[in-house]
Amino acid sequence: MIPSDCPIVVVGATGAVGREAIAILEARGHRADRVRAVASARSAGSTIPYAGGTLAVAEAGESSFVGQKIALFCATSDIARSLAPVARAAGCAVVDNSSAFRADPNAPLVVPEVNGEEVARARSPALIANPNCSTILLLVALEPLRKRFGIQRIVVSTYQAVSGAGAAAITELQVQAADMLAGRAPKTKVFAEPCAFNVFSHNSAMDEATGLNGEEKKMISETRRIWNDPEVEVSPTCVRVPVVRAHSESATITLKTAASESEVRAAFEGARGVQLIDDRKANKFPTPLHASGTDTVFVGRLRADPGSKRDAAGRTRNHCLFLSGDQLRKGAALNAIQIADLLFAK
Ligand SMILES: NC(=O)c1ccc[n+]([C@@H]2O[C@H](COP(=O)([O-])OP(=O)(O)OC[C@H]3O[C@@H](n4cnc5c(N)ncnc54)[C@H](OP(=O)(O)O)[C@@H]3O)[C@@H](O)[C@H]2O)c1
Structure with missing residues (x-):
């Protein structure tokens, strides 16, 4: 310390x-x-x-x-x-x-x-x-699974807060929201698209050759570097949503070793920096509002990928999850x- x-x-x-x-x-x-x-x-x-x-x-x-x-x-x-x-x-x-x-x-x-x-x-x-903030949140959430089962592939979509683009973007969201609620046309400055009441592809530079924006490229290259694993397959789609702070991400991962849903859930017990919010009965899962101002990456919607086959013991290599974490903090x-x-x- x-x-x-x-x-x-x-x-x-x-x-x-x-x-x-x-x-x-x-x-x-x-x-x-x-x-x-x-x-x-x-x-x-x-x-x-x-x-x-x-x-x-x-x-x-x-x-x-x-x-x-x-x-x-x-x-x-x-x-x-x-x-x-x-x-x-x-x-x-x-x-x-x-x-x-x-x-x-x-x-x-x-x-x-x-x-x-x-x-x-x-x-x-x-x-x-x-x-990069989206990479940190994802890798903290996935670390218990990487340690226990290994990870071969990640397909991830982000729901990124406007504050990821700095303090001026927070003001832009607040002013645009007030303008639009009052019936006035939104004025854009930080983002090319209105951020209030809207969702748009991440504002980082788009590579015309690959179709990847800068944020997506960072998630690929930084995951490989942090994991020291040039082979890991990362397929991101990065998007801004009209949230002030805390990013969310939806991921489908392919483990190296098949696991049942309960084995995946158990891997999170005692994991550093991660907490499960996964109450199906109450339909309660991570949200950016709950994550705002906290130090924890919240993980939920844990489920075996319904699109992939399971073995007789209920194991599959493909699992889905959702996370929210404060990108200004963690x-x-x-x-x-x-x-x-x-x-x-x-
Ligand atoms: N926002 C996020 O969620 C996030 C997450 C991960 C990483 N980052 C990275 O963290 C960095 C800061 O991001 P931010 O979101 O905090 O941006 P921000 O709100 O726009 O703040 C930028 C800061 O840089 C200062 N600055 C600008 N020009 C300067 C200069 N010539 N000399 C010294 N300071 C100068 C600004 O000072 P003034 O107020 O005086 O202009 C302000 O304090 C960026 O590199 C960003 O990519 C951001």
């Missing part, structure tokens, strides 16, 4: 992920005088509430890292590429939430519940990449802080 007197700088402290990182540090009792908040020049001079007082926000620059031990990067890839080397040169370990270093062989890509041991591979000062800020915890364990 990060000692509460460890100097930490949060880069992008005013954004959706940065604010969450600061809220987690605050809830852990991290000393206010050991948290430095930096963002763009636009935010310099503003304040963030913290532990009954406030943190002053400064403009990020070379001096931001002097005397700091950990830098939590919660800004764009460009900022990470330009300032992470500066932070490390100042002796600061970097955990980056952007996609800048996720394919860098010198930067471990880590989900603590899945491949936390990779942190030990980091050079000093460490540079560790936080995976999909970003919390995962990054848990990685920093592991640096101290190391």
Whole structure:
């Protein structure tokens, strides 16, 4: 665990992920005088509430890292590429939430519940990449099944909250919803499509050759890297839904070893970071509203794939599930802080 007197700088402290990182540090009792908040020049001079007082926000620059031990990067890839080397040169370990270093062989890509041991591979000062939010949530949910049965294939559809596109997207959803309820035409800025009362293909760049968007490509490449399994077959469809925060995902997986539904269910007992909400009688399953603000990935709708045959013992390799998890916390800020915890364990 990060000692509460460890100097930490949060880069992008005013954004959706940065604010969450600061809220987690605050809830852990991290000393206010050991948290430095930096963002763009636009935010310099503003304040963030913290532990009954406030943190002053400064403009990020070379001096931001002097005397700091950990830098939590919660800004764009460009900022990470330009300032992470500066932070490390100042002796600061970097955990980056952007996609800048996720394919860098010198930067471990880590989900603590899945491949936390990779942190030990980091050079000093460490540079560790936080995976894509949809990938983190999926892999935390699947880890009990991967450990017990192995996984050969994943077909997954995401239901992604607008806050995955940053703080400005939350405002866009709120303003559009109010406008449309009042009979006014929605104005779009962050997304090309209206996000209120709508569902649309993920806003990341579409690759015309493959038909995959950027988010789908990340889910494929990052799953393979985190699992150290270039053979795993991942077929994602990534979509935005009019939800403020917490992503949901529907997955059908092919196990390496056939299992019955009760064996799959039993694999989740005691699993780290995952909780089942799977009450068929009450028709109660994970929802993004329930997952919002929590640290847990909620899994439900566990069922043997009705489209595949079972053996005499009721076993099949194909199973379905649904999950909801807060992508601002476990999909970003919390995962990054848990990685920093592991640096101290190391
Ligand atoms: N949102 C998610 O669910 C999620 C999940 C996983 C990973 N991520 C990744 O996390 C990062 C942050 O995402 P976000 O959703 O928090 O975005 P956001 O809400 O748009 O926040 C961006 C942050 O970056 C800061 N920033 C912009 N230009 C800067 C500069 N020149 N120098 C220093 N700081 C600068 C912004 O400061 P100002 O307020 O001053 O502009 C703001 O604090 C992104 O790389 C994103 O891909 C996001």
